[in-house]
Every structure is written in structure tokens, then in C-alpha cells.
Amino acid sequence: MSWLWEIFKATLAAVAVFTFLALVGAMLGVYLERKISGWIQSRLGPKHVGPQGILQTVADTVKLLQKENIVPTNADAITFNVAPLMAAVAGLLAWIIIPFGPIFGRVVIVRDINIGLLFFIAMASLIVIAILLGGWSSNNKYALLGGFRSASQMISYEIPLALAVLVPVMMAGTLSTVGIVEAQRGGWLGIGNWFIFGLPGNRWLLIPGALAFLVFFTAATAEVNRVPFDLPEAESELVAGYFSEYTGMRFALFQLGEYAEAFAMAALTTVLFLGGWHGPLLPGVVWFFTKMFALVFVLMWVRWTYPRLRLDQLLHLSWKGLVPLGFVLVLVTGWLLI
Amino acid sequence: MGELGAFIILALVTLLPAAAVVTSRNLVRAAMSLVPSFLGVAGLFVLLQAEFVAGIQILIYAGAIAVLILFVIMLTAGGTGTAVRQANEQRVVGGLAAAALTAALLALLLRTAWPLAAGSLPRANVAAVGSAFLTTFVLAFEISSVVLLVSLVGALVIARRER
Numbered sequence: 001m002s003w004l005w006e007i008f009k010a011t012l013a014a015v016a017v018f019t020f021l022a023l024v025g026a027m028l029g030v031y032l033e034r035k036i037s038g039w040i041q042s043r044l045g046p047k048h049v050g051p052q053g054i055l056q057t058v059a060d061t062v063k064l065l066q067k068e069n070i071v072p073t074n075a076d077a078i079t080f081n082v083a084p085l086m087a088a089v090a091g092l093l094a095w096i097i098i099p100f101g102p103i104f105g106r107v108v109i110v111r112d113i114n115i116g117l118l119f120f121i122a123m124a125s126l127i128v129i130a131i132l133l134g135g136w137s138s139n140n141k142y143a144l145l146g147g148f149r150s151a152s153q154m155i156s157y158e159i160p161l162a163l164a165v166l167v168p169v170m171m172a173g174t175l176s177t178v179g180i181v182e183a184q185r186g187g188w189l190g191i192g193n194w195f196i197f198g199l200p201g202n203r204w205l206l207i208p209g210a211l212a213f214l215v216f217f218t219a220a221t222a223e224v225n226r227v228p229f230d231l232p233e234a235e236s237e238l239v240a241g242y243f244s245e246y247t248g249m250r251f252a253l254f255q256l257g258e259y260a261e262a263f264a265m266a267a268l269t270t271v272l273f274l275g276g277w278h279g280p281l282l283p284g285v286v287w288f289f290t291k292m293f294a295l296v297f298v299l300m301w302v303r304w305t306y307p308r309l310r311l312d313q314l315l316h317l318s319w320k321g322l323v324p325l326g327f328v329l330v331l332v333t334g335w336l337l338i
Numbered sequence: 339m340g341e342l343g344a345f346i347i348l349a350l351v352t353l354l355p356a357a358a359v360v361t362s363r364n365l366v367r368a369a370m371s372l373v374p375s376f377l378g379v380a381g382l383f384v385l386l387q388a389e390f391v392a393g394i395q396i397l398i399y400a401g402a403i404a405v406l407i408l409f410v411i412m413l414t415a416g417g418t419g420t421a422v423r424q425a426n427e428q429r430v431v432g433g434l435a436a437a438a439l440t441a442a443l444l445a446l447l448l449r450t451a452w453p454l455a456a457g458s459l460p461r462a463n464v465a466a467v468g469s470a471f472l473t474t475f476v477l478a479f480e481i482s483s484v485v486l487l488v489s490l491v492g493a494l495v496i497a498r499r500e501r
Contacts, residue, residue: 003340079370115464118393125401129373132408136366144412151405158401175464 013110017095021260026252027057029259033300040304067248075245076137083134084246084253090126091260097177098267101277101284107178108285116177117165120268121158124223127261128154134254135242146241149311150225156318157222157229163326164216167208167333168195168272177268181276194275208333213273215322215329217295220265222318224258226299228306229314266295344385352378363424369407376400390463 031046031054038045046053071077097116099109113119128151135147169175172183172195180195187193187200196213198205222229238244243254270276270291277284279291309317351374358371376399383392425432471479 003343006340076364076366079367113389115389115393118390118397118464122393122396122401125397126373128401128405129370129408132405132412133366133370136408136412148409148412151409155402155405 013096014092017110018092021092021095021263022256025259025263026256027061029263029296030060030255031057032296033303036297036300037304040301061252064248064252069250070245070247072139072245074139076139079133079137080245081250083130083137084243084250084257086130087127087134087257088253088260090123090130091257091264094120094123094261094264095267098264099178099181099271099276099288101288103285109178112176112178114174114176117169117175117180117268120264121162121165124161124261125154125158127257130257131242134246138242138245140245142238142240143242143244146238146244149238150242153225153229153314154223156315157219157322160215160318160322160326161219161223163323163330164212164219165272166330167212170330170333170337171195171199171205171209177271177276181271181278184275185278189280190278191275191280194273194278196273202336204336205333208329208336209273211325212329212333213269215326216272217269217298219318219322220269221299221302222314224262224265226262226303228302228309230303230308262299263292263296266292266299269295341385345382348378348381348385350378351375351381361424365411366408369404369411372407373400373404376404388463390467 034056035045035053037043046056049055049059071080096110097113097120099107099112101108131150131154132147135143135145135150138144168180172180174180174183184193184195187197191197193200195209196206197203198207198209243251246254267288270288274291274295277288279287282290353375355371355373355375355378359368359375362368362371376395380392380395380400383389383395
């Protein structure tokens with residue numbers, strides 16, 4: 001009956017990851033976003049529920065749970081109800097391959113699979129379908145336009161994303177996330193061997209490593225539809241984009257999927273370029289979360305600093321900037337590694 | 339036992355949406371039903387320990403081809419009309435063709451001797467696929483890349499002409 005045990009373990013892991021995401025990803029994410037946006041705009045942000053407003057998101061969640069789920073009259077009801085679930089589940093599944101660091105000598109990860117990065121990118125591409133279907137089934141022109149924009153944007157930016165991932169994969173020689181982090185062990189203060197600084201015996205790789213980090217982080221920002229790439233939900237043009245018609249918990253599920261994906265991208269950037277859990281003195285898990293939240297902070301900082309791009313600027317940046325740069329980086333990395 | 343159970347579940351996940359694809363009168367729902375079917379096939383690949391193919395199956399079929407089909411349907415005038423006729427006056431001819439194909443496939447399936455030799459799998463699937471592409475099958479690999487490049491350039495040329 002080992003397979004029953006496996007199913008039990010998988011269910012347990014799913015519950016654990018989902019709880020973690022709902023707490024850390026969505027709740028803390030929304031709170032941080034509101035606080036940081038407040039500070040950047042010289043406001044206070046949430047202040048009244050709990051100390052420093054820290055329970056504001058809990059109150060908001062309770063409010064969202066109580067709200068009525070409205071299905072628009074001419075909407076395609078089944079598709080309309082399935083789409084937010086798909087977004088949340090795909091965002092959740094991406095976390096399976098994220099290693100958090102060693103606790104009691106064992107690396108905490110749901111499953112270290114040998115196609116880890118391929119799996120991650122595949123899950124990121126599934127969210128496109130959820131957004132497209134959510135936008136279409138709402139039977140609302142703004143939602144449909146938002147869904148189309150999102151799909152075309154995510155497909156355009158998946159290519160530089162995959163190309164930038166190839167650079168650390170070539171340096172480490174594996175697709176497994178644990179293998180990639182292990183390849184960045186050691187060096188000066190535990191920092192020197194991070195892939196953003198190249199390989200110890202081959203410091204010229206610093207150039208493709210650092211540039212691949214930039215390409216990956218830019219493409220990841222676009223992939224999770226955040227400012228300056230948030231055309232799919234541009235408020236001034238499209239009301240709220242693909243989730244205009246969603247209410248209550250279904251809206252919250254889309255938000256959960258979005259935050260889960262944004263946090264997963266920050267975590268994967270840490271794993272690929274910033275040495276995962278490696279660092280001096282402090283325990284590995286602490287380092288991992290420090291790096292991840294630093295990147296999440298950068299995402300939010302950018303969001304509240306830069307204006308939104310136009311659609312043509314967005315496509316130019318991907319097809320004339322990031323995609324050719326990604327190809328050159330793969331070529332240069334291969335040449336330097338030989 | 340566990341493997342059989344997984345196979346039955348995955349087969350159902352593959353076949354039930356596939357039936358919905360051909361019976362649904364709504365084109366978008368038919369295209370949408372392709373996604374779970376593709377995912378079920380990816381699960382079958384995992385069951386065969388071909389995890390690289392499974393990943394590619396999700397990325398290309400569920401993530402790209404299904405999106406492409408949905409795009410085409412949603413951008414076509416009248417493509418999202420709720421009721422599309424399922425059959426026309428040629429249903430007899432179509433049925434005959436389908437029956438002939440089924441008979442041919444069944445005959446092939448029943449007459450093939452399926453070899454059940456025990457083999458060993460390479461530990462790193464991805465690396466094996468990669469080196470096979472660049473050594474044994476390098477010609478086929480390069481030709482298919484050139485074909486893809488040509489079709490990409492062709493699509494660009496057709497799109498530019500409309501200006």
C-alpha cells in the first residue's frame with residue numbers, strides 16, 4: 001500500500017504549501033504591498049486593525065469570504081467558475097520545486113524532480129489559459145481585452161524567461177533546483193560562487209551571469225503582470241482587466257494565484273542566480289527568505305515607482321531587446337564553458 | 339496495483355475531456371477541454387518514466403497550442419457562437435471513413451507483436467535526449483529548426499504585407 005502512503009504525503013504537502021502560500025504569499029504580500037506603497041507615496045498605509053495594521057489582510061479575507069459570488073447573466077458559468085481555480089492551482093504547483101534550505105540536515109522541498117525548471121516554466125504557462133478563459137467567460141469586453149493582452153504578453157515574455165534560465169542550467173549542468181543551488185556552494189563568504197558572479201574557475205562568466213539575472217527578473221516581472229508590465233489590468237483603460245467581473249472568493253483566488261506566482265518568481269531568481277540558501281553565518285533558510293523578500297521588495301518598489309509601458313514599448317522590449325540578448329547570452333555562456 | 343490505478347485515473351482524465359472536445363457544441367468549451375486531455379497524456383508520459391517529454395507536453399501542448407487554438411477561435415468572427423452544428427449532409431460518408439480507419443487501426447493493433455523486453459533507463463533523461471539530438475539525430479534536428487525558422491519568417495512576411 002505504498003502508493004496510498006504516497007497519495008497521503010502528496011495531499012499533506014499540497015495542504016502545507018497552500019497554507020504557506022495563502023499566509024506568506026497572499027496575506028503578507030498584500031500587507032507589504034499596501035505598506036510599501038504607502039511609504040513610497042508618503043502615506044501611512046493600513047494602520048488600524050492590529051498593531052501597525054498587520055491584521056488588515058485577515059479582516060479583508062474574512063470580508064471576501066462572506067461576499068456573494070456573482071456570475072454575470074450571460075457568462076459561461078462553468079468556465080467562469082473553473083478559471084480562478086486553475087490560476088490558483090497552477091500558481092501553487094510551481095512551488096513544488098522550490099528548495100527552502102536545509103533544516104536538520106535535510107533540504108526542505110516538496111519534490112526534487114530532475115526536470116524541475118522545465119516543470120516550473122510549464123506551470124507558469126498554464127496560468128495563461130486560466131486568465132484567457134476567465135477573461136472570455138466573463139462576457140465583458142474589458143475582461144476579454146485584458147485576457148488577450150495578458151496571453152500575448154505572457155507568451156512573448158516566456159521566451160526570454162526560458163533563455164535566461166538556460167544560462168544557470170548550463171553552468172550547473174542540471175535542471176534540478178537542488179542541484180543548481182548545490183553547484184553554487186562555497187566561495188568567498190559563501191557568496192563568491194553565486195551564478196550571478198560566474199563560476200570560480202571562470203570569472204568571465206560574470207558577464208552572462210549578471211545579464212541573465214537582469215533578463216530573467218525583467219521577464220519574470222512581465223510574466224506575473226506587474227507594473228510596469230501590467231497592461232492586462234490597466235485600470236485607466238480596462239477597469240480591472242480579466243478579473244473585472246469576479247467577486248468575493250473567486251477574485252481572491254485570482255489574487256492568490258498572482259501573488260503565489262510573483263513570490264515563486266522571486267524564489268526561483270534566488271535559486272538560479274543568488275545562491276539559494278547559501279550565505280555566511282546565518283542558517284540557510286533565513287538566507288533564502290532574506291533574499292526572496294529582498295527581491296519581492298524590489299518588485300514592489302518598481303511597481304510604485306515606474307509608470308506603465310505602452311503596448312508597442314512592451315513588445316519592442318521583449319522581441320527586440322530581451323529575446324536577442326537571451327540568445328547571445330546562451331551562445332556566450334556555451335562558448336565560455338567549453 | 340498503484341500503477342494500474344494511476345493508469346486508469348489518467349486514462350479517464352485523458353479520454354473524458356477528449357469526448358467533450360468532439361461532442362461539445364460550443365467551440366471555446368471544446369478547445370478548453372483539450373487542456374485536461376493534454377495534461378492526462380503528460381501524466382501517462384510520467385508513468386512511462388519519460389519525464390522530459392511530459393514537461394514538454396505541458397509546456398508546448400497545454401501552454402502554447404491550446405492558447406493558440408483559443409486565440410484563433412476567439413478572434414474569428416462568429417467563432418464563439420454558442421451552438422455550432424455537429425453534423426451535415428455528409429454524415430454517412432464521414433461515418434464510413436471513420437469506421438474504415440477504426441478497422442485499420444484495430445487490425446494493426448491486434449497483429450503487432452508488442453515486445454516486452456526489460457531494459458534499463460538512463461538516469462538523466464534530459465541529458466540523454468540532448469546528446470541524442472546533437473549526435474545521432476543531428477540532421478533531423480537541424481532540418482526541423484530550419485523549417486521552424488522559415489515558417490516564422492513566412493508568418494512575418496504575410497503579416498507585414500497588410501500594411
